[in-house]
Amino acid sequence: MFAIDGYKTIDVCFEPDRAIVTTILEPIQEMLCHRCEHPLDSALSRYHLRIKDLPIMTYENFISFFRRKGFCPICKKVRAEKVHFLSDETPHLTKQYTWWLGKITEVTNVAQAGGLTGVDKSTLWRIDHSKLGT
Ligand SMILES: [Zn+2]
Structure with a gap:
């Protein structure tokens, strides 16, 4: 139902009292630098993102996932991975x-x-x- 390329859906949480749907994703795609799109070395850290998507009926709709960071050999810096739907x-x-x-x-x-x-x-x-x- 809530499939996004490069991510696996872990859970979909409905909160009827708050009219919120949250889809929890896990990245399965290769980590690419968000600046130059070169593959990043292994993940050094990650941070949580909860971003708002199109509403579903009267429900606010959020996507929750961890964005990974790794060293980019082209930029010579630690960079966040590219997230195509952001x-x-x-x-x-x-x-x-x-x-x-x-x-x-x-x-x-x-x-x-x-x-x-x-x-x-x-x-x-x-x-x-x-x-x-x-
Ligand atoms: Zn880069």
């Missing part, structure tokens, strides 16, 4: 949710889009602004 504008939203928010800001202003979606105005402004640049 928004370019903010690390708190998915690409598809950002696309949808961009569509909403096409038909209404940022303040009204914020009231409708619960996403803060500065994030919506950034999404709207980056869309104008493309």
